[in-house]
Amino acid sequence: MSDKGAPSSGRPGRVRVASGQGFWGDDLEAPVRQIEGGQIDYLMLDYLAEVTMSIMQKQRSRDPRAGYARDFVALMERILPACIERGIRVVTNAGGVSPEECARAVAEAGRRVGAGGGARIGVVTGDDLMDRLDDLASAGHPLAHMETGEPLASVRDRVRSANLYLGARPIVRALEGDATVVVTGRSTDTALTYAPLVHEFGWSWGDWDRLASGIVAGHINECGAQASGGNCSAEWWSIPDLSEVGFPIVEASPDGSFVVTKHSGSGGAVSLRTVKEQILYEMGDPSIYITPDATADFTTIRLEEDGSDRVRVHGVRGAPPTDYLKVSVAYGAGYKAVGTLVYAWPDAAAKARAGARVLRERMDRLGLAFDQVLVELVGWDSTHGHLAGHPPPDIPEVQLRVGVRGGDRAAVERFTREIAPLVLTGPPSVTGFSGGRPRVQEIVAYWPALIERTAVEPKVSVEVREL
Amino acid sequence: MSGRGEMVEVSLLELAHARSGDKGDTANVGLIVYDEEDYDIIVKQVTPEQVKHHFKDMIRGEVERFRLDNLCAVNFLLHGALDGGGTVSLKTDAQGKVLSTALLRMKVEVPREVAGRVRGRGRLPTGTAGEGG
Numbered sequence: 001m002s003d004k005g006a007p008s009s010g011r012p013g014r015v016r017v018a019s020g021q022g023f024w025g026d027d028l029e030a031p032v033r034q035i036e037g038g039q040i041d042y043l044m045l046d047y048l049a050e051v052t053m054s055i056m057q058k059q060r061s062r063d064p065r066a067g068y069a070r071d072f073v074a075l076m077e078r079i080l081p082a083c084i085e086r087g088i089r090v091v092t093n094a095g096g097v098s099p100e101e102c103a104r105a106v107a108e109a110g111r112r113v114g115a116g117g118g119a120r121i122g123v124v125t126g127d128d129l130m131d132r133l134d135d136l137a138s139a140g141h142p143l144a145h146m147e148t149g150e151p152l153a154s155v156r157d158r159v160r161s162a163n164l165y166l167g168a169r170p171i172v173r174a175l176e177g178d179a180t181v182v183v184t185g186r187s188t189d190t191a192l193t194y195a196p197l198v199h200e201f202g203w204s205w206g207d208w209d210r211l212a213s214g215i216v217a218g219h220i221n222e223c224g225a226q227a228s229g230g231n232c233s234a235e236w237w238s239i240p241d242l243s244e245v246g247f248p249i250v251e252a253s254p255d256g257s258f259v260v261t262k263h264s265g266s267g268g269a270v271s272l273r274t275v276k277e278q279i280l281y282e283m284g285d286p287s288i289y290i291t292p293d294a295t296a297d298f299t300t301i302r303l304e305e306d307g308s309d310r311v312r313v314h315g316v317r318g319a320p321p322t323d324y325l326k327v328s329v330a331y332g333a334g335y336k337a338v339g340t341l342v343y344a345w346p347d348a349a350a351k352a353r354a355g356a357r358v359l360r361e362r363m364d365r366l367g368l369a370f371d372q373v374l375v376e377l378v379g380w381d382s383t384h385g386h387l388a389g390h391p392p393p394d395i396p397e398v399q400l401r402v403g404v405r406g407g408d409r410a411a412v413e414r415f416t417r418e419i420a421p422l423v424l425t426g427p428p429s430v431t432g433f434s435g436g437r438p439r440v441q442e443i444v445a446y447w448p449a450l451i452e453r454t455a456v457e458p459k460v461s462v463e464v465r466e467l
Numbered sequence: 468m469s470g471r472g473e474m475v476e477v478s479l480l481e482l483a484h485a486r487s488g489d490k491g492d493t494a495n496v497g498l499i500v501y502d503e504e505d506y507d508i509i510v511k512q513v514t515p516e517q518v519k520h521h522f523k524d525m526i527r528g529e530v531e532r533f534r535l536d537n538l539c540a541v542n543f544l545l546h547g548a549l550d551g552g553g554t555v556s557l558k559t560d561a562q563g564k565v566l567s568t569a570l571l572r573m574k575v576e577v578p579r580e581v582a583g584r585v586r587g588r589g590r591l592p593t594g595t596a597g598e599g600g
Contacts, residue, residue, distance in 0.1 A: 050491075050553060051553050051554050054554070147491065147492075226486075231486070232484075232486075233484040233485055233486060233567060233568070233571075233589075234484035234499075234501070237591055237592075273484065273499070276497075276499045276538050276540060277484065277485075277486040277497065277499065278486070279497075279538065280486055280495075280497020280498075280499065280535075280538075280540060280542055281486050281488050281495075281497065282488040282489065282490060282495060283488075283495050283497060283533075283542045284490065284495070284542075284544065285533055286533050286535050286542055287533070298535065299534075299535050299536070299537055300537065301535075301537055301538065302537065303537075303538065333555060336555075336557060338557060372550065372551075372557060374550065374557040374558065376558070376559055378559060382558075382559040382560070383559060383560050383565045383566075383568075383569065384565075384568070384569045384572070385522075385524075385525040385569070386523060386524065386525065387521075387522075387525075387569050387572050401559060403557030403558075404557070405551075405555070405557055443554055443555055444554055445551075445553065445554055445555050446491060446552075446553050446554070448491065
């Protein structure tokens with residue numbers, strides 16, 4: 001599987017796990033560059049964010065054969081023959097809410113390009129709790145909201161999807177079953193990177209420090225190029241060739257330490273700065289980063305430069321996981337719409353604000369009630385709020401952006417018809433209404449909860465079959 | 468050592484770089500000093516209270532701070548910063564992606580020699596290629 005093998009144990013001396021996608025919609029060429037740019041052992045592809053599951057759920061409700069990242073199937077059609085030939089294994093959560101359908105589509109794609117020859121695909125299921133919510137509730141699992149403490153029962157009739165976050169164990173089982181491709185639903189992003197390490201190095205499930213080190217490796221890998229020069233705020237202008245940015249590669253050793261690097265000759269940069277920024281991304285309390293397999297203490301991480309575009313990570317300490325698994329529930333939470341218009345010099349910001357006032361007065365007169373109305377001036381205060389200060393009278397242009405949110409779809413719908421009239425009935429020098437009426441969007445909100453492992457883990461299943 | 472040298476104001480942008488992201492309605496901002504010797508300035512002056520004061524009505528909830536002395540970095544949690552967050556939020560920056568730079572606007576006081584060392588950092592140097600198209 002890997003180079004520098006240690007023949008006595010049959011275990012590799014080093015394993016390279018390459019990151020190929022950081023979210024659903026990421027650079028489609030990145031995984032291809034990871035395959036072609038140099039030697040790797042594993043390709044991990046993270047497609048899921050908190051909101052992604054509910055989008056996939058919506059797609060599945062329209063088409064029972066949908067509900068996964070179709071991009072992944074197209075990608076496998078391109079790279080599967082090369083992966084099989086070179087012994088590169090692929091681990092992904094592209095399965096979304098339909099891992100079985102995803103695996104089927106990958107197998108079909110594999111046949112189309114003549115891949116096969118005994119290659120196997122592993123499918124992890126059992127994270128989907130949608131059909132078991134009422135059973136779980138009556139068995140005394142309230143799935144209370146992690147922040148508000150409210151029981152799920154209060155939004156039960158509006159639940160659109162409910163998925164467990166699974167850890168690395170089912171992926172490791174699939175790898176033990178010789179799967180070249182492992183497709184999961186809602187696995188933790190980090191598990192996609194450290195499951196291969198557990199499998200290759202034979203780490204024990206009680207080796208908290210090594211598992212924690214793997215979790216840190218996974219956190220660094222899971223957002224793709226954000227660890228290798230993308231979105232880096234430290235002297236961004238000095239980071240070379242982002243158009244062919246090399247996604248990160250974790251080069252791990254049996255003791256858990258690893259080097260973050262990228263293929264030589266690729267764009268971007270791997271430095272203390274890029275790695276630190278990614279370590280802190282979406283961080284809560286850094287001393288307790290909880291996963292289903294272990295808890296990692298990010299305040300124990302040691303970083304060192306290890307040559308050009310190489311950062312060594314070691315010293316990570318871990319602790320046991322909790323008795324709970326996280327559940328991600330998506331539920332319908334009303335409607336929203338956002339409308340925009342562009343106002344030009346002179347006094348662009350004052351005109352935009354006057355336009356917003358006219359709009360609000362009309363909505364009040366129509367008796368439209370919303371939970372929230374938000375007015376932003378894009379080009380002035382939409383990202384830094386009051387910190388932007390007062391706009392100068394000579395500002396060349398601003399975009400007025402008005403959003404409304406509420407439970408009454410008809411009110412939100414009526415709002416969308418009140419934007420265009422402002423062009424002829426409001427303050428002057430206004431344009432930019434070319435996209436038609438704003439779209440009413442149903443809000444599918446995120447409800448994080450915890451559940452005892454014992455209630456759900458037995459239903460997790462792993463199947464490995466020939467492609 | 469200059470002893471009780473004169474203190475001058477610099478912006479956090481000159482001392483640190485930052486990345487922000489979201490978890491529900493909470494935004495996090497990770498703040499990382501460029502030079503380890505400046506870490507103490509951040510620890511002493513960029514407190515949760517000061518950060519809350521900096522953002523004012525942009526944050527409805529509390530501000531928490533966690534130190535990562537190992538990385539010379541601090542992590543802030545800004546609760547109630549995202550108008551409900553994720554798919555609920557009406558904000559342009561619903562996921563708090565650029566709250567990092569909003570924090571970097573904050574001013575801190577440093578000895579004059581530190582200001583001399585860091586002045587202008589974080590901004591595109593004039594005449595660099597990055598200014599072109």
